Amino acid sequence: MARVHKRKETSLLREVFDAIPDGIIVLDLSFCVLSINDSAESIFKVSRKKVVGRSCFEFLPQEIVDIAKRSIREERSVFGDTLTLPIKGKERITAQAVASPIFSQKGNPIGIVVQVKDLSGAKFLSEKTLQEISTHTFEGLIAGLAHELKNPLGGIKGAAQILKSETTSPDTIKCAEIIIKEVDRLNLLLERLKGLQPFARETFEPVDIHEILSEVIYLESKSSKKDINFIENFDVTLPPVIGDRDSLKQVFLNLVKNAIEAVSVNGTIEISTRWITDYKLKGENAISIDIKDNGIGIPKDNLEKIFTPFYTTKRKGSGLGLFLAYQIIAKHGGAIFVESEPGKGTVFRVYLPVSKQEREDIQSGFLTYG
Template identity: 30%
Template sequence: KNLSEVFVIEHELSYKPLENPVEKVLQTGHVYELANHTVLIAKDGTKRVIADSAAPIKDAAGNILGVVLVFRDMTEKMQLLEQVQRAQKLESIGLLAGGIAHDFNNILEGVFGYIGLASAYVSDSTVSEMLANALKSIQRAKGLTGQLLTFAKGGQPIKKIQSIVPLLNDTVQFAISGTKIKARFDFDENLYNAEFDYNQISQVVENIVINAVQAMPMGGTITVGACNVSFAPTQHPLLEGDYIKVTIADEGVGIPKEILNRIFDPFFSTKSMGHGLGLSTSYSIIARHQGTIEVESEPGKGSSFYIYLPATKEKVVEPTKPEIKKVLKGGRVLVLDDEAMMRDIMIKFLENLGFDALAVEDGKEAIDVFLKEKEAGKPFSALIFDMTIKGGMGGNEAIVEIRKFDPDVPAFVMSGYHDDPVLANPEQYGFNGGLCKPFTIEELEAMLAKYF
């Protein structure tokens, strides 16, 4: 057979046929190397990225006797390189996004709080409805900053060992409710458990399913599966071990090849109303679960997303409800926050709930005031500390010092970083509970009601 019949190559991005390197060498008499993005098409249609070179074989007189063709399969190496580059890009932009979202949450708390307080003093039904609608809009903004923060910091997932099957069933059915889409499920009978954050993984699945629904405007079926897989060393970019592989496949329009490697980039979207955070946030979440997301797609035939999560053979442990200590209602509360607006809104919140409140702006000042009032016989009944203080001591450092003098005073943490490690496990850091900004006066009351 002619070499051109068995050695078929094309450009990976343009799909245009490339010149046969052997013929090029025969024409020029020189070594010839293929350009980047060269794809070799196998007999079964499979495409592999290759690096290749061709060199002439010459006799003593310099006549060409033949050509030696050498090529290497670079597919897996290129996939690994793309994953590394994508992770680095997400990390860089994540630092910026995290700082913006944190500060924005502080601003939202002020708006949230003042509108909530104003609602209590309004009797006009029209004004009340307007304020309620404003609060709903802020809730949507809170959701967007939550996605930004998860993308930026991953929120340090609150992991627990559980089965992923209930999550997949519930999240998929919720995401397709009210649409023309049907879901088909296929789970391994002996599927492993995994240690993951339910809310974060649910967000990932929901993002992918919503994209699938939008890719099938005339209706169709989404196939959701989960199976056990194991990787040996160097078999996959992931570490050696057992994993759960979740597959979400649709019958939609598919993703054009020229943008397939960009779909996980932050702020990249093909939708006019999209903000481009869904899949980049999803990628960040899975990465912080020590897993990965892969995608295959063919225009006109649909897309398949593959989520890999580290598996465990440990059984699910049902959590026990801790006993909550009850103390007298009311009392004095010490608030720590470096934002003047937050200090003001917290004082108003607490006074509205029947407490006396004092607010300070630095952790060292909080320690000094706490000890001074304790020695004067006017101890505080509770503490509410912001975790991050710009240019000063934060709440997590201040509580360590205060616990040396009073291990029992109820203390609570608040932060603009949702799902922060301290918020996830406040008891490990000396706190009794916590709230993520922005929060309502009702959420504050519910937290304090457990202790007062």
């Protein structure tokens, strides 16, 4: 009975440990990892199984290691400054770390606990004020814009058409044509803004992500004037995700269209799916959908603005597609990232959560997918 109680207590402590939103890393005095929680796995993109028992120097940035060393040396909690830290590859996060020594009952230091708060999300949102607007307010904004602008634009276009038909002056005709063209462009923008209102109509249900991707590839391969080489690299063990099918399809249509625009006539676009083993979304298992092209790439300065509404480098672009994609994926509890190198290509990575129970059911053979 005592053993059962002990196991339950241990299990509960583990669940509490993993539920902490900040990354927690427990070290011994030789700086080997004794334990990490789910949030630490997510922040540093490591697997608990791979890092426990190994030196923290292998994955912790030097700035955090220095804080841990100082906490042991001074035998007190040490609060670090807000830092921009490299994690893996070119990815960086904004974080703040606190390190505290662990003492035995006799008062001797026996280890260190490091707490890391990932501030990247807060920083990202603060730089994109429109993305802070609630869904309800955002829908109201769109509806109001459409209502207020539709009638005046119709009047302006009508007046320009009359002016064009009643004048013989080439300059006046040219000005009227410009007015008509710009009104048409604004009307198109309004239609695109209306497309930013999927939220109230969303229906969340199991969705086969491969079915959506196959449809997108088929549609774009038929409609594109370029001879694109599409490569499919799908992990057939992936389960459905819980989401709104139409919204997710809109995201991947947009990302594939962007890739097509970026590549040459005989360009290559690879679409792959996989389990993520070194990253979690709020403690949940996740899958990744990668859309990779060998196109012109995106300059570094543009990458920071790429999900900002109305930001575009395209002559006929509205700057709404990627903003909408970001909104939809965030609504699904996921994340979207971009990596690019000018002259070599771009990869968009979409992470979507899969519940722990769903993955366990698949591994146990309870769920099958054709």
